[in-house]
Amino acid sequence: MLAPSSISFGPYLRQMRKRAGMTQSDLAAAVGYSVSFVCSLEKESRQPDMATVAQALVPALGLQDEPHLAARLVELAAAARGERPPATLSSARRSHITQSDEERPNLPTPPTPLLGRAGEVHALCNRLLGHGGRLMTLLGPPGIGKSRLALEIASRLQSAWRDGALFVALAALDDPAIFPATLARALHLSVEASQSATARLISHLRRKEMLLVLDNFEQIIPAAPLVAELLAACPGLRVLVTSRERLHLRAEQRVRVTPLALEAASALFLLHAQAVRDEFSLAESDRATIAAICRRLDCLPLAIELSAARMDLLSPRHLLARLTEKRLELLNDGPQDLPPHQRTLAAAIQRSYCLLSAAQQRLWRGLAVFAASFDAGAVAALALDPAGLELLAARSLIQPERQGETESYRMLETLRAYANEQLSAAGEENSLRSRHAAWLLGLARQADGALRSGSRPEWLARLDNEMDNLRGALGWAVQSEPETALALAGTLQEFWYSRGYNDEGREWLRRALAAAPGASPARVRALNALAQLLGQQSDYAAAQRHLEQAQALAQSLDDQAGLGEALRLAAWAANDRHDQATAVALFHEALAIFQALGDRLHAADVLTSLAHFGVLTPGADKRQIQRWLEESLLVFRALGDLPGRIFALHQQGLLAVAGEAYADAARHYDEALGLARALGQKPEIAWGLALLGEAYWLMADLERADVCWQEAYQQFIALGSREAVAITQHHLGQVARRRGRWEQAAALYAESLAVHQAAGDREMTARCLAGLGALALARGERAEASRLLGAAKTIFDTLPPFLAPADAVEWAGMLDNIK
Template identity: 35%
Template sequence: MAVVATFGQVIKHRRRALDMTQRDLANQVGYSVVTIRKVETDERRPSRELAERLAHCLRIDPEQQGAFVGLGRHAMPATRSNLPAPLTRLIGRDAEVELVRGTVLQRSIRIVTLVGPPGIGKSRLSVEVAGDLRAVFPDGVCFVAFAPVGDEALVVPTLATALGVREVAGTPLVDVLVDHLRDRRLLLLLDDCEHLLGAARLFAELLTACPELRILATSRAPLHIRGERLIPVPPLALPSARTAATAAAVARSAAVELFVERAGAVDPAFALTDANAGDVAAICGGVDGLPLAIELVAARVALLSTAAILARLNHRLALLTDGPRDLPERQQTLRRTIDWSYNLLEPAEQLLFARLAVFTGGFCLPAAEAVLDLDAAAVLDGVTGLVDKNLLRQEVRADGERYADFLEMIREYALERLAASGERDQVRARHARYYLALAEQETDLDRLGIEHNNLRGALEWHIQRDDADAGLRLVAALWKFWHIRSHHTEASRWVTLVMHLSGEHDPAVRANVLNGAGWIAVDRNDHLWAKACFDESLALFRRLGDPRGIAEALHGVGAMLQASGRSAEALALFEESLLLFRGLDDTEGIAWTLDHLGQSRLGLPDPAGAEALFDASRALFRRLGHAWGCAITLSHLGLADLAQGGHVRAAERFGEALGLFDELANTWGIATSFEHLGHAALAAGDTARARDCFRRSLELNQAGADRAGIVRSLAGLASLAVVQRQAARAARLFGALALLAESSTVLMNPVERAIHDRDLAVVHRDLDHEAMTRAWAQGARMSLTEAMAYAAEGGT
């Protein structure tokens, strides 16, 4: 085994030694390419099962496999950073990098905004600085791209997604963000903020509430936040007019250095010589040293000499006097440069360029072929040509697909060309149809996440057109994605908007949206609204005589009954759902219904009957290869074992569920598994193990700002105090979590509730009334932060 620093590097080294791609390895181990990529970059610790499969597929020596798996299981994720990885070096910005870096590090400055016209290089400079500062911010550097976000209402959800923050039921998402960031030493890189200046109040609120947070922003205009330090980004340095136009002389300027490097990328034979040095210097001067303009012009050396470029460029810039007069001079220069580059395109390339502007946040080739109504060869050739001319940028995204995207200024220009062509509405309509079809067919959550901005664009189009049928269908297709990925605030917004659309639509689709709205309301802890949505959905499906819809809606209505302690009534509804799904031969529906039935049995209480139902559910999920379903049923099986006194078996189930949740990167499941493992350890009398598990659960829930999870972790630590005969400490913790649970309407599963009630009774027995009242009141006065600190310290 090669001597390398991290588990991810071991994987990468072995894979390459065996001449395997990430996709080859993913196929062999039976996991996604995304998972392999995250393990190789040390963003994810592998489950034991994955580590063992990797050892086998990478042909690790049998004697070293134990150490290999151990290294993987103890690997720690790298400091969080989702910064883009630039493919080219930054030229001519050493002074600016040092200035920005030094300013960000000044203790008295909390927000630094790089300002300047489009194409000046604000984003590239900010990424360079943020990359240098990763080691300075122990809680990471988070990049947030706002260019594709067209509505200020989506700023908070976009921030939450970038930070990996889960929404918390009953708590505004902005409050969850504040809780998540409050004690973190983190750098937020907010890119392209100029069209969202109204959101500056939010950025100010985050800075006020989170003393260790720093913001580095890029914008064409100041954000006007108190304490904001503005750093104008200048053009690249040009050759001095007094310098002789020799290659050696002009090469010392950053603008010429950039031109030469980009020209060499498209024409390896290109070289700066005394013969062309004057032309190159004049070209760079003609576009005012704007980096993007230089790149656009340099891409033309593959077809034109520098003298020809200069002649045509000067001619175009002189003629292009009809641009917007209110734009700053350098912005007019860039627009004219884009116009010049556009006019050099072939007609087919111009058509493609304009139509591609319909995509928001990038596109893959199959999407472009479908939306642009062009054949595959034309799209491939056209996109390749636009990339070569620096009008498009390419990257490989998390799903392994190659995507192309515009810089925002170029996309704005392309949108103008699309509008001028008269094709805008028909291209947008094809775009909306394509993404509706994608949402209705796609089950890969990562793919839907990558396409989220385009899906938003499609929704906006349907809403603008008051197209109830398409709008409702798209929300019906996306609500499970929003539900699983915790986009609850955004989901509520879209549901509200499409439910108010008029026009003809399929009532069954509306009923499906109501069902989804119910689960989103559950996520937001709005049980009254959830019940109303589920009830209306079920009533509508019954009127329509839709068996699948009825079966789905019964899950929601039953879940509300179960949550209110009416397990017997819920059981009857789940049994009706099971009959319907069996009649439809819907294996996944049957599996989920068996799990719901098991949860109802657990609440009756009938843990033995629940275990049989969970076993049957798990068997179906395993046959389907449904990792999420397997993880959930394993967790529930562990609860059934725990309720029956089988703590050893319960710990095995919870451990296996933990591995699956870990593989799914589901923080809620990981935290919940540690909490359950803590209860299993307590039942076994292993108080040290229980303390470690409850504390780990508390840390994870705190990191995810999951208030309900925090309360359940505190309850576990209160039970630990009971077992350790620390009655006063337990009473304080029970007092704290009682108030917190009441304010958050926290629901415990029947096994957790039974443990809580049992241990609370022990405390009442062990303390006299006065001592109990005093300790309880002390706990009830604690804030959430104080309660967590008290629980974690482990003292009396």
């Protein structure tokens, strides 16, 4: 089988037909076939026959005197069929090339293979051969591999045109006026005193069929009209340009060159690492490190080549650490056979930076404070002029992105490192980072006010998109503006919670609280936020300490809103300690504060929480519970608050379970789960699955119960909620027991029991013991069953009834079996 070619048969046939000045009808008549036959060959919907190509198409296209072109056409026909071309044609092609080498321009020979670009090379070769246009510009930032890609395309295509291809390096040229003379010299043309260089070029190229590669055009963009003039006057000319900025010509096909895929980037790193250390081999432990190195370098080929050159002195792990500390300094010693502007990454970037005006330089280095994407509004908020963004994007110094209807931009990390150095050198870093943090704090406050409304999904998505910017601002502010860090970390409370960012939220809140110890409402907010996340991860003692601090500080500051939130969270903390009486009392205190403040939303939250405890309390007034839920739902619907509706639906489900209306409970839970999934509300998704699974269990639908609990188990693990994980293990043990999978059930019950005993959760401890006792009964181990069920009964007898009616019936049956 032949290796795949960058040019395929159909586009090449079309090129040869157009070269001969023939239409599809002309060629069909010349070979005695239908127009549809020729069309199907060019579209590659029909495989070419080599004999037909050699005996009919070659003469019809007038290629008898162009053996290299004829041989190429037959080779591509063979490749399309997965076959080898006839030896006579291959040798004829080699003979022709040998004879004409002196007459043809020479292309530079790259010292290393091109990796990871096969698809691009194939597509771009076909575009240049096709009828899409005769001018193509490869665009991209410094170091992305535009020159190498262009050279590969030229080397693959040079035999497609009678006069081959010429590579013209323009990196050293900075005066557009001397571009015509430079190009004439590259073509070995002499220019008479009485003739302009442009006229001489047109006179020469008008007779040529060739590809002209103009490399590094960005410094002479004003010379672009000459390219258009040459194309208009020379019909056999095609031009491939590499530039960081487009040429602004009507005929221009623009192709944005992207970084390498991670796999190709890692392979490139390995290739260059082995060039400087031949014994270097890729150990399994190094794969992730090398991938991290490539990601750190934005998968830019030049940066990867320069960093891999350090492998004679550094291990991959040490190289990654050095790149984290001093990225650009490490990439400052490239090979001497590279052009000067490519020997260091900083030099490659500096060339582009120097081409900017002073105002453009200020804008570009200011953008270094954005660790993620940014739009014109964000740039304006930093007192920078967003009018220059399109020009920076045109020069490949920032990359445009579209997020919905918003036009945004991003800067590659390697470029950002250089821009940040310039920002620091200009003495502008602190002022811009302060404005950046202030902008994000304002954004977080806007989001905080909207997260309990109908626009919640959009704001959560917005904060998700700004995550890297938030991290960057928090990291700087903790060191330089602690009060800003404290306000930002606390304002993000609902975002940390709803997205399940428990670990990261805890870390930023702890750092901000340590850095800004002064008394303030922002500190109350941060203490409350940290306590909520600690409770989510079952760290109840630490949560309680922070809530006590928040209550004391809020009272001293007369911060009623902060105090109400601290009491509300303290009520849930009391519930986590299984002290329901204290929880209910604290909820009533919080309710009084929120009602006095006129805070309908948080008052409705508390009413829903009171309804929750009422459902679980034997003998509670069910009509009062229903009134609380109806009042809460009115507020939640009026304000468009979906999280409140989710929680209220959960309580309606619990009421239905208490009334043995399990299908109704499943309907409420399913509705709540749908809302939670739509919001991406991770804790509510997990609990919604757990509750829906319980409804299915009570309906004896083991299959759907198992599906819900399996997913809930994974969700709780991701959230780091130890006790919730243990609850789900108990539930999965129930399913395993009903299915007769006794060993699996025993393991699940035992793991769950250990966690609940350590946490002091008597209800779940009793349920786990009961499950183990039921297993012993099923195995015929009556003595063991009697011991376990007796231990469970001792605990059950000290607690108010809490089992769902169907579970209570099963429990009573177990006790009857050991009498």
